[in-house]
Amino acid sequence: MTKQDLQIKTGDGIAKSGLFRPADASRAKAGVVLYMDAFGPRLTLDGMAERLANEGYAVLVPDLFYRNAPYGPFDAKTAFAVEHTKTELTALISGTTQEMTIRDSGDFLDALVAEGVTGPVGTIGYCMGGARALNxxxxxxxxxxxxxxxxxxxxxxxAADSPHRKAASIKARVYVGTAGIDRSFPPEQSGRLEEALRAAEVDHTIENYVGMAHGWCVPDHSVFDAAGAERHWKRLITLLAETLG
Incomplete structure (x- = not known):
């Protein structure tokens, strides 16, 4: 596995990004954009990207908060419990709109092509990155x-930028893994998303991870669950293999 540091030029500045590839980069099956959670690019996300790279994918992890760099770093276990870091994080999240990331995503896709990663791409998002992956x-x-x-x-x-409103434009296969109890994605939203995807005839799965809390997949989160994370990896790797090769 290799890591390459990229500086991706966007309409609003330079987004620092990491590109993780198999040891033989020419053998990458396909490209994947990994949209970060609220705590920004860090070693934990690098480790997750490395795992996907070892499965044979070229994985781009861009800094979605680049417009406000430098910031942090943040401890995922305590950042929302400490007032000053909570305030900083809240400002970063609210100040980085879906529309900004949608525009940036075109540049992210172009960056993969410029690095020789052509063909269809997968998008994966955690926490705030989930909606961005779908959008x-x-x-x-x-x-x-x-x-x-x-x-x-x-x-x-x-919200006007909620992904379910754009379901009719999606041609991709979609997978949504939800925490058993998650205030940011309650049952009524799950039902609304299901209805929108089904009406749009999108090939999709919405799976409820009973007993898991928001953030369970990411190792440095306070609610990380090893068994639940492995279940997510199994689903994700199978999904990518079936759709990207």
Missing amino acids: AAASYPDRIAVAASFHGGNLASD
Whole structure:
């Protein structure tokens, strides 16, 4: 596995990103964009990208908060419990809109092509990245073949930029893994998303991980669950293999 540091030029600046590839980069099966959770790029996300790279994918992990860099770093276990870091994180999240990430995603996809990673792409998002993975699939339907969200929030909210509103534009296969209890994605949103995807005839699965809490997949979260995380890896790797090869 190799890591390459990229500086991706966007309409608003430079997004620092990591590109993780198999040891023989020419043998990468396909490209994947991993949309970060609220705590930003860090060693934990590097480790998750490395695991996918070892499965044979070229994995791009962009900094979605680049417009406000430098910031942090944040401890995922305590950041929302400490007032000053909670305030900083809340500002970063609210100040990085879905529309910003949708625009950036075109540049992320172009960066993969510039690095020799061509063909259909997968998008994966955790926490705040979940909605972004789905919105990217809706915005670049001819380039993104599969999109997955794990403990993603506000996937079918009342907001104008909620992913369920763009279901008709999605051509990708979609997988949504939800925490058993998650205030950011309650049952009524799950039902609304299901209805939208089904009406749009999107190939999709929404799976409830009973007993898991928001953030269970990511090793440095306070609610990380090893067994639940392995279940997510099994689902994700199978999904990518079936759709990207």
